[in-house]
Amino acid sequence: MRLSRRRIATNGVELEVTDAGTPGDPVVVLVHGFPESSHSWRHQVEPLVDAGYRVIVPDQRGYGTSSAPRDVGAYRTDHLCADLVGLLDDAGADDALFVGHDWGALVVWDLARLHPDRVRGLVNVSVPYTPWPAPPTDLFRAMSGDRFFYMLYFQPVGPAEAELETDVANTMRLTLWGGSGEMFGPPPDPLPPMEGTGFLDAITRGEPIPEGLPSWINADEFAVYVAQFTTSGFFGPLSWYRNLDADFEITKRLAVPAMPTAFIGGTRDGVIAGRPESVEAMATMLPDFRGTVMIEGAGHWTQQEAPAAFNAALLDLLARVT
Numbered sequence: 001m002r003l004s005r006r007r008i009a010t011n012g013v014e015l016e017v018t019d020a021g022t023p024g025d026p027v028v029v030l031v032h033g034f035p036e037s038s039h040s041w042r043h044q045v046e047p048l049v050d051a052g053y054r055v056i057v058p059d060q061r062g063y064g065t066s067s068a069p070r071d072v073g074a075y076r077t078d079h080l081c082a083d084l085v086g087l088l089d090d091a092g093a094d095d096a097l098f099v100g101h102d103w104g105a106l107v108v109w110d111l112a113r114l115h116p117d118r119v120r121g122l123v124n125v126s127v128p129y130t131p132w133p134a135p136p137t138d139l140f141r142a143m144s145g146d147r148f149f150y151m152l153y154f155q156p157v158g159p160a161e162a163e164l165e166t167d168v169a170n171t172m173r174l175t176l177w178g179g180s181g182e183m184f185g186p187p188p189d190p191l192p193p194m195e196g197t198g199f200l201d202a203i204t205r206g207e208p209i210p211e212g213l214p215s216w217i218n219a220d221e222f223a224v225y226v227a228q229f230t231t232s233g234f235f236g237p238l239s240w241y242r243n244l245d246a247d248f249e250i251t252k253r254l255a256v257p258a259m260p261t262a263f264i265g266g267t268r269d270g271v272i273a274g275r276p277e278s279v280e281a282m283a284t285m286l287p288d289f290r291g292t293v294m295i296e297g298a299g300h301w302t303q304q305e306a307p308a309a310f311n312a313a314l315l316d317l318l319a320r321v322t
Helices: 045-050 077-091 103-114 136-144 159-165 168-179 199-203 219-232 235-241 244-251 276-280 307-321
Strands: 003-010 013-020 027-031 054-058 096-101 119-125 261-266 289-295
Touching: 003 077, 013 045, 013 077, 027 077, 027 103, 045 054, 045 307, 054 077, 077 096, 077 103, 077 244, 096 103, 096 307, 103 119, 103 244, 119 307, 136 244, 159 168, 159 199, 159 235, 168 199, 168 219, 261 307, 289 307
Parallel strands: 027 054, 027 096, 096 119, 119 261, 261 289
Antiparallel strands: 003 013, 013 054
């Protein structure tokens, strides 16, 4: 398998990118979420290349050793989408199939609306298409009141960085456990207060965390994440959240994605387990929706927790949206 790791200049930044497969084959771009990197797609690259795709997997801006601007506004969705368009230009591809997970899914939903001519089809993971009816932080405040909600906690610059960067290995271990299907359960009732609660306090729902790592990631794989976030810090990744309201203003009048779309989720993913209607709604909301696959027992880290089932679903859905 031809595979290279190279640095690509795009849209005024440089991104570290895995580029695998044969130039000229249909392009699939795998777009990671938070707190992840291209490493989160490690189980997907070879099966996709074997299926006849050229696979492009960036560490997005703010992550790993990719460019990490120190301006919050540099992480708006229009900039993140333009970064991905630049990767297609570098590959000489008019368009591509996009697969986004978590924040990567949000970016790909926006990309399909901002640059529809560059998106042949998409398969998003964990985060369904759900247009905001109002600025997101207003909705979050109305929903949570004085109770903790992590996206609001992430808004001020400084406190979240200080918490997450104090011990990167601990941050990553708790975060991976907290979103894993192995730790899935109902949120505490009541939720902890916003005042005095940190992300790591809340993410585990007050439950004891097992020793070691979840079963689906080994020590070497985990060490890659620790090294990447030790290098990058968390300002860039957190600043994606700080642009939620700006992103809403950019996209609120755009048409829904019209190209073929599909979705993969995990039955133990806390992002969607409590609101199955958001997944079901895509079948009527999106004009060319090609189907949903729910992976039994998988949590939020869907493609890492159940790679065999995920890859089978992904290859099937990519064929449907091509």
